[in-house]
Amino acid sequence: MPKEITVGLIGAGLIGTAHSLYLSAIQKKKVLPLRLKAVADPDPVRLERLTRAFAWESKSFEPQAVIEDPEVNAVFVCTPTAFHKPYVEAAAEKGKAVFCEKPLAFTAAEARQMLQAVEEAGVVHQVGLVLRAGPVWNALKSLVRRPESGFPITCIFRDDQCFPVKGMHDSAWRSRQELAGAGTLLEHSIHDLDIMEWMFGRIHQVQATTASRFGHAGIEDLARVWVEFESGMTATLVSVWHDVLHRHSNRRVEVFCEKAYYAIEAEFFGTLDYMMADRSLKTLSDDEVFDLSLQTRGITDPNEKKLARIYGVLQDYYFCRAVLAEAKAEPGFETAVRAHELVDACYQSAREAKPIGW
Ligand SMILES: NC(=O)c1ccc[n+]([C@@H]2O[C@H](COP(=O)([O-])OP(=O)(O)OC[C@H]3O[C@@H](n4cnc5c(N)ncnc54)[C@H](O)[C@@H]3O)[C@@H](O)[C@H]2O)c1
CATH class of the missing domain: 3.30.360.10 (Dihydrodipicolinate Reductase; domain 2)
Incomplete structure (x- = not known):
């Protein structure tokens, strides 16, 4: 079992910023051993803004660098929807836990393929159905x-x-x-x-x-x-x-x-x-x-x-806890497939x- 959760984040926009906030809250309250390890976004302004605002340890324009970072054990996919599938599948292939924002993909058929990828890789998975x-x-x-x-x-x-x-x-x-x-x-x-x-x-x-x-x-x-x-x-x-x-x-x-x-x-x-x-x-x-x-x-x-008490934080906390325990996270990709x-x-x-x- 991992000793700490070491997060990589792809997409430093609106929801990437929200997750940075949630994860920082978990880190500050010291309720779980958590590091904000690596963040990637092709947009230099957004990347700079996010790494300045939060304690991300490293940054890159290249999402694959986050996925391949050997210290990262959980990847948050927060890009426009079109890019969710390739990043989720690449992260699963590297054995990383995946939190992917909703919608997972454009169709249920693509979402099912993503579910298959994470299940076959045996990695923890969760979707951002935050409501x-x-x-x-x-x-x-x-x-x-x-x-x-x-x-x-x-x-x-x-x-x-x-x-x-x-x-x-x-x-x-x-x-x-x-x-x-x-x-x-x-x-x-x-x-x-x-x-x-x-x-x-x-x-x-x-x-x-x-x-x-x-x-x-x-x-x-x-x-x-x-x-x-x-x-x-x-x-x-x-x-x-x-x-x-x-x-x-x-x-x-x-x-x-x-x-x-x-x-x-x-x-x-x-x-x-x-x-x-x-x-x-x-x-x-x-x-x-x-x-x-x-x-x-x-x-x-x-x-x-x-x-x-803080919007969305419990969602990320439960995901991190599941990663540490190598347990099932909720709501998983199967819930997203049904949606x-x-x-x-x-x-x-x-x-x-x-x-x-x-
Ligand atoms: N759960 C929720 O309530 C909720 C809320 C908002 C957004 N979302 C979802 O989150 C995802 C992102 O939405 P957003 O509002 O943060 O969008 P956004 O435009 O604010 O941020 C997206 C970021 O991804 C970056 N990006 C673009 N192409 C990329 C690529 N190929 N690789 C890596 N990064 C790339 C952009 O530069 C941008 O910084 C969407 O799927 C959206 O539906 C979910």
């Missing part, structure tokens, strides 16, 4: 499943974001099909389809339409999806990119159960409104939601509780103008 670590989602999931809620009937899920080539995003690749694969459904709402199935159970049919108002070829900026679950529950998802610069990434979700109503308007941390049969509308505060999510997830360790299958089915439904089921 699963979010307090609001964990709290909502546990409340919907309470017997007092009665059976879940329907969910209205809205995901909106400024077209991610502006605002907080200072790169243009999400408007180019050859780099992003597709638009809002693959790039952003893969999270939503994953989280819906995680909260409400197996999806057995989707029907979707897509549109492109901003005119980037192959990049839909509006998707509407009708979802049916095996339980009989239904959901509607609207995923939209717009030009309201200050709206970075927002999700509003309402769930109607037989005897309860729940609503959140949050990404990760936030409040939760609810109404049980014959009672007035109440709000769980940020702290109450956070405490409920800890309880739901069985988190009692004081270090974990502290890390859980890709859901996304693929939506695109197929939109193309063929018919529902797609399993």
Whole structure:
């Protein structure tokens, strides 16, 4: 078993910076033996900015240098989606654990090949489906499943974001099909389809339409999806990119159960409104939601509780812990493959103008 986790990072952009922050928090709190060993990005400005801001020990313009660094035992792949597959496969071939950002690839078929590569190499793997670590989602999931809620009937899920080539995003690749694969459904709402199935159970049919108002070829900026679950529950998802610069990434979700109503308007941390049969509308505060999510997830360790207060950190902490223990990490690439299958089915439904089921 490795004595320490020695991280290599490929892609020093937005999410590469976020992971540097998460990993630095873990390092500073000394909860795991961790080194920020090597980072690579072909863009000199971003590379310089990241290595100045965080304690990366070495830097390179060449991603292969990170993969081949003999001290690196875990590689974070944080590049535009088009490059995930070759870097994941190269890292797995060198026996390195891999954390890859979502979407893993453009299609479920490619994601399956990536799963096969990491499984055959026997390396720890995890995908950045970070919402699963979010307090609001964990709290909502546990409340919907309470017997007092009665059976879940329907969910209205809205995901909106400024077209991610502006605002907080200072790169243009999400408007180019050859780099992003597709638009809002693959790039952003893969999270939503994953989280819906995680909260409400197996999806057995989707029907979707897509549109492109901003005119980037192959990049839909509006998707509407009708979802049916095996339980009989239904959901509607609207995923939209717009030009309201200050709206970075927002999700509003309402769930109607037989005897309860729940609503959140949050990404990760936030409040939760609810109404049980014959009672007035109440709000769980940020702290109450956070405490409920800890309880739901069985988190009692004081270090974990502290890390859980910072967006995304627990996700990286669990990956690092799995690498050290040579154990299974969650969510692994198999979870990503299923999310890709859901996304693929939506695109197929939109193309063929018919529902797609399993
Ligand atoms: N989990 C999440 O919530 C989340 C959030 C944001 C982004 N992402 C995903 O992370 C990935 C990166 O997104 P981002 O927002 O950080 O993009 P970004 O444009 O901010 O950063 C990407 C970086 O990769 C570098 N790069 C480009 N081509 C490269 C190559 N061939 N090899 C190595 N590096 C290269 C760029 O110079 C840039 O610094 C995408 O797949 C995106 O979908 C996930």
